[in-house]
Amino acid sequence: QVQLVQSGAEVKKPGASVKVSCKASGYIFSDYYMQWVRQAPGQGLEWMGRITPRTGDTDFAQKFQGRVTMTRDTSINTIYMDLRSLRYDDTAVYYCVRDGTSDTPYAFDVWGPGTMVTVSS
Amino acid sequence: VLTQSPGTLSLSPGERATLSCRASQSVGSTYLAWCQQKPGQAPRLLIYGAYWRPTGIPDRFSGSGSGTDFTLTISRLEPEDFAVYYCQLYIDSPPRWTFGQGTKVEIK
Numbered sequence: 001q002v003q004l005v006q007s008g009a010e011v012k013k014p015g016a017s018v019k020v021s022c023k024a025s026g027y028i029f030s031d032y033y034m035q036w037v038r039q040a041p042g043q044g045l046e047w048m049g050r051i052t053p054r055t056g057d058t059d060f061a062q063k064f065q066g067r068v069t070m071t072r073d074t075s076i077n078t079i080y081m082d083l084r085s086l087r088y089d090d091t092a093v094y095y096c097v098r099d100g101t102s103d104t105p106y107a108f109d110v111w112g113p114g115t116m117v118t119v120s121s
Numbered sequence: 122v123l124t125q126s127p128g129t130l131s132l133s134p135g136e137r138a139t140l141s142c143r144a145s146q147s148v149g150s151t152y153l154a155w156c157q158q159k160p161g162q163a164p165r166l167l168i169y170g171a172y173w174r175p176t177g178i179p180d181r182f183s184g185s186g187s188g189t190d191f192t193l194t195i196s197r198l199e200p201e202d203f204a205v206y207y208c209q210l211y212i213d214s215p216p217r218w219t220f221g222q223g224t225k226v227e228i229k
Contacts, residue, residue, distance in 0.1 A: 044207065044221075044223050045158075045207055045220040045223075046220070047217065047218040047219065047220065050216065059215060059216050059217065061217055062217075095164075100166070100169065103175075104154075104166060104169040104170075104175055105151060105169065105170065106151060106152050106154065106169070106170075106211035107154035107166055107169035107170070107209065108154070108156070108164075108166060108209070109166050109169075109175060111163035111164055111165065112163065113163055114163055
């Protein structure tokens, strides 16, 4: 079955960086876009960006431009999200999400369990 | 921008739920999706392309609408349907996605 496994919770100080990983299984990794969405405590969902596993191409929300990097390692079906210059308001659950691509166009059909990132001094 | 209403919907099991999502300008129905999120869980896709259900989603969930106004209807609420629902929109050039602020469906 399709599965997304994310790395564990992180606690970081303001100004630091965090790198979250997401390993995909159960489908052809290069056939689907992958997305990152975050959710601050008690808040709604916020789209961060997308990566095309086949090419490594990325698109980011303007809010995160210059502060986020998304990469992939096709040899191990894993994507990474690196967020720099962390602020207190970056405290959130970060979800790795499969974009349905040709199955469910423009919609996110499989969500990872989320990775809690806490920014605290 | 997507605006969902109401913010909270208080209903009893067995009742019909009607959730609204309004876009600030006309959008293609292909680009509108709905997802459900229960406390402590990741969201789950319910509807894509405004009215298509992915495999495994019960048919009591239905989507409709076009232009700027879209609706998610739950025909008869089951106990497991009490959750927060988000609409989601794809915007082209540059590609990006946005979510509504959510509608909480709670037990009355």
